[in-house]
Amino acid sequence: MREVERFPLPQLTKEIKVPRFEGVVPAIITPMTPSGEVDEDAFRQVMEYNIQAGVHGFWAAGGTGESVLLSDDENLRIATAAADQNQGRTNVIMHVGAQTTVRAARNAESAARAGVEAICAVPPFFIRPGDEGVIEYYKTVGAATDLPLFVYNLPQATGVEITVELMTALQNEVPQLVGVKHSAFDFNNIYLFSLMGIKVFTGNGRLMLPALTVGAAGCVDGPPCLAPELWVEVWEAYTARDLDRAEAAQSRANEIMDVVVSLGYFGALKAAVGARLGIETGDPRLPNLPATPDQKAGVVEALHRLGLMDKVA
Secondary structure (H helix, E strand, O other): OOOOOOOOOOOOOOOOOOOOOOEEEEEOOOOEOOOOOEOHHHHHHHHHHHHHOOOOEEEEOOOOOOHHHOOHHHHHHHHHHHHHHHOOOOEEEEEOOOOOHHHHHHHHHHHHHHOOOEEEEOOOOOOOOHHHHHHHHHHHHHHOOOOOEEEEEOHHHHOOOOOHHHHHHHHHHOOOEEEEEEOOOOOHHHHHHHHOOOEEEEOOHHHHHHHHHOOOOEEEEOHHHOOHHHHHHHHHHHHOOOHHHHHHHHHHHHHHHHHHHHOOOHHHHHHHHHHHHOOOOOOOOOOOOOOOHHHHHHHHHHHHHOOOOOOOO
């Protein structure tokens, strides 16, 4: 693995105070070089931009970060770069989930050695072992480190739903469990999980504000890494009980969501982040498709239309 210098940190104008597992946690992209390799330098630049915008953490190498399309070595490189760039200023939650329990546990050990603040994992996918198998999987992954563990509830991709009943069992059996990224369609469970003392992050950037009102701790999604300031404003306005400002910020954030989703998501998000920061972020890894020339042009047009191209220092 090649040695990479840490991307130079700009002079901070204010002290950054890190709340614990709450607020805006972008699911950060994994930039790629033209040859399809992980681009650590670009990753650091995207991360630093988000830190300076006031985000509270990162969901590294999750779905948006293409974790399951990366090798274990590449995931470790992301964990190492993220921890090194972060320097404890926010909470890096590193995804370690895998098709096998052994591989997920090894990924967890590697992430802990890299210095991240927490780990997260989708449940076993393809092989769907039932609730008991899911519990044993999370017990093993959790026990691999002493880091806090987040469950990633993404049934539309994994085929496994973390229900209230299963979450109750996990809470009883996995002492490292502290939270969940809830990307399932049942919005009610945000409320129900929060009543259990679970830190719940909605996985839908459109729903950050309504999720906060029913007990969510914050939001984890990909588009916030493109325009973090909008979601940070939702958080700051909501915590200040300025609901009018929070609603306005959420409305603007939803415009970003609409653009990215309508233009293909993975390719569009990478193209948008690259255009806004003036860096190369590459294409998604297959089977995710790259943005077409028309989609890339649509991204740039939308960024100008939404006033986002003149707000990057």
